[in-house]
Amino acid sequence: MAREPGMATRLLAAHVDDGAGRCRVCSIGGQAGRAAAWPCLIRLYADQAQATVRGVDRIAPTAAHLLGG
Numbered sequence: 299m300a301r302e303p304g305m306a307t308r309l310l311a312a313h314v315d316d317g318a319g320r321c322r323v324c325s326i327g328g329q330a331g332r333a334a335a336w337p338c339l340i341r342l343y344a345d346q347a348q349a350t351v352r353g354v355d356r357i358a359p360t361a362a363h364l365l366g367g
Protein backbone atom coordinates (compact mmCIF):
# COMPACT_ATOMS: atom_id res chain seq x y z
CA MET A 299 0.00 0.00 0.00
CA ALA A 300 2.93 2.29 0.66
CA ARG A 301 3.64 2.27 -3.07
CA GLU A 302 0.27 3.83 -3.74
CA PRO A 303 0.03 7.02 -1.72
CA GLY A 304 -3.13 7.98 -3.54
CA MET A 305 -4.80 4.82 -2.37
CA ALA A 306 -3.84 5.46 1.23
CA THR A 307 -5.14 9.00 0.94
CA ARG A 308 -8.47 7.77 -0.38
CA LEU A 309 -8.75 5.22 2.40
CA LEU A 310 -7.95 7.83 5.02
CA ALA A 311 -10.59 10.10 3.56
CA ALA A 312 -13.21 7.36 3.52
CA HIS A 313 -12.55 5.52 6.76
CA VAL A 314 -13.52 8.20 9.21
CA ASP A 315 -15.27 8.25 12.55
CA ASP A 316 -19.02 8.27 12.02
CA GLY A 317 -19.40 10.32 15.17
CA ALA A 318 -20.19 7.33 17.34
CA GLY A 319 -16.75 5.76 17.48
CA ARG A 320 -17.31 3.52 14.47
CA CYS A 321 -15.82 3.46 11.01
CA ARG A 322 -18.20 5.04 8.53
CA VAL A 323 -17.20 2.58 5.80
CA CYS A 324 -16.54 -0.62 7.68
CA SER A 325 -19.81 -0.30 9.57
CA ILE A 326 -21.66 -0.45 6.26
CA GLY A 327 -22.27 -3.66 4.41
CA GLY A 328 -23.13 -5.77 7.40
CA GLN A 329 -20.17 -7.43 9.03
CA ALA A 330 -22.73 -9.84 10.49
CA GLY A 331 -24.41 -6.83 12.06
CA ARG A 332 -21.22 -5.85 13.82
CA ALA A 333 -20.21 -2.23 13.69
CA ALA A 334 -16.49 -1.75 13.22
CA ALA A 335 -14.76 0.24 15.90
CA TRP A 336 -12.87 3.27 14.68
CA PRO A 337 -10.06 3.61 13.87
CA CYS A 338 -10.47 0.38 11.92
CA LEU A 339 -7.59 -1.75 10.71
CA ILE A 340 -7.79 -0.32 7.21
CA ARG A 341 -7.50 3.16 8.64
CA LEU A 342 -4.47 2.15 10.68
CA TYR A 343 -2.78 0.52 7.72
CA ALA A 344 -3.45 3.55 5.57
CA ASP A 345 -2.05 5.77 8.31
CA GLN A 346 1.13 3.75 8.33
CA ALA A 347 1.37 3.64 4.57
CA GLN A 348 1.02 7.39 4.33
CA ALA A 349 3.55 7.95 7.10
CA THR A 350 5.97 5.73 5.21
CA VAL A 351 5.43 7.66 2.01
CA ARG A 352 6.08 10.91 3.78
CA GLY A 353 9.20 9.52 5.38
CA VAL A 354 7.82 10.14 8.80
CA ASP A 355 9.70 8.07 11.32
CA ARG A 356 6.75 7.36 13.49
CA ILE A 357 3.35 5.79 13.24
CA ALA A 358 0.02 6.93 14.51
CA PRO A 359 -0.35 6.56 18.28
CA THR A 360 -3.39 4.40 17.74
CA ALA A 361 -1.44 2.05 15.49
CA ALA A 362 1.47 1.96 17.90
CA HIS A 363 -0.92 0.92 20.62
CA LEU A 364 -2.30 -1.96 18.58
CA LEU A 365 1.18 -3.07 17.58
CA GLY A 366 2.30 -3.16 21.19
CA GLY A 367 4.36 -0.03 20.98
Ligand SMILES: [Zn+2]
Nearest residue numbers: 313321324338
Ligand atom coordinates in the same frame (compact mmCIF):
# COMPACT_ATOMS: atom_id res chain seq x y z
ZN1 LIG B 1 -12.85 1.30 8.02
